[in-house]
Amino acid sequence: MLKIITVDGPSGVGKGTLCQRLCDITGFHFLDSGAIYRSLAYGVMAQQLDADNELALNDIIALAASLPVNFRAGQIFYEQQDITLAIRNEDVAAIASKVAAIPAVRTALLQRQKAFAQAPGLVADGRDMGTVVFPQADLKLFLTASAKIRAERRVNQLKNQGVIANIDQIISDIEARDERDRNRSVAPLLPAEDAIVIDTSLLTIEQVVDNAVKIMQERAVL
Numbered sequence: 001m002l003k004i005i006t007v008d009g010p011s012g013v014g015k016g017t018l019c020q021r022l023c024d025i026t027g028f029h030f031l032d033s034g035a036i037y038r039s040l041a042y043g044v045m046a047q048q049l050d051a052d053n054e055l056a057l058n059d060i061i062a063l064a065a066s067l068p069v070n071f072r073a074g075q076i077f078y079e080q081q082d083i084t085l086a087i088r089n090e091d092v093a094a095i096a097s098k099v100a101a102i103p104a105v106r107t108a109l110l111q112r113q114k115a116f117a118q119a120p121g122l123v124a125d126g127r128d129m130g131t132v133v134f135p136q137a138d139l140k141l142f143l144t145a146s147a148k149i150r151a152e153r154r155v156n157q158l159k160n161q162g163v164i165a166n167i168d169q170i171i172s173d174i175e176a177r178d179e180r181d182r183n184r185s186v187a188p189l190l191p192a193e194d195a196i197v198i199d200t201s202l203l204t205i206e207q208v209v210d211n212a213v214k215i216m217q218e219r220a221v222l
Contacts, residue, residue: 003121006129012150033126
């Protein structure tokens with residue numbers, strides 16, 4: 001029987017790492033919905049479309065409907081270009097948050113996301129996986145953490161990549177993105193009513209995984 005686990009929450013809370021660990025444990029497929037929206041943002045930038053300009057709206061929606069992105073062996077390709085690393089920068093993330101607030105864009109990408117649900121199961125990472133895309137999920141988790149902790153994680157990540165970042169600016173960007181995601185008219189960033197909330201602020205990834213596995217066992221998902 002097909003099992004679906006959703007892991008929602010804002011950026012920097014550890015969703016992606018948790019999902020990958022759960023996939024390793026269960027053998028389930030993985031949906032990184034954020035990568036789909038970031039890939040769309042990459043396309044918007046490549047076509048020099050202005051996400052803040054209503055005149056570009058139809059072009060952005062059309063791009064979402066025919067988004068030339070595919071996932072192969074842990075890599076993400078836009079047309080034939082590997083964009084796995086390129087879509088992780090802050091500029092792409094900011095535009096992804098903007099285009100994700102467009103109702104028609106979310107509708108255009110909905111079926112593509114649903115198609116990832118295949119046997120034996122799926123672990124879906126995103127912001128509306130448990131509320132909109134897979135409301136029938138067997139288990140819904142919602143991760144959270146303070147903006148300061150998330151900014152520190154991002155600074156450390158960038159430092160490991162040889163990039164010096166301004167933590168105050170990153171905190172400001174995170175708070176602005178959270179505000180935009182929480183207040184969008186379609187699929188706002190909120191836990192599903194039946195989601196289990198895990199605050200990862202003071203937890204190691206191992207502790208987060210252990211908590212999630214325990215919940216899975218209690219819910220007979222594992």
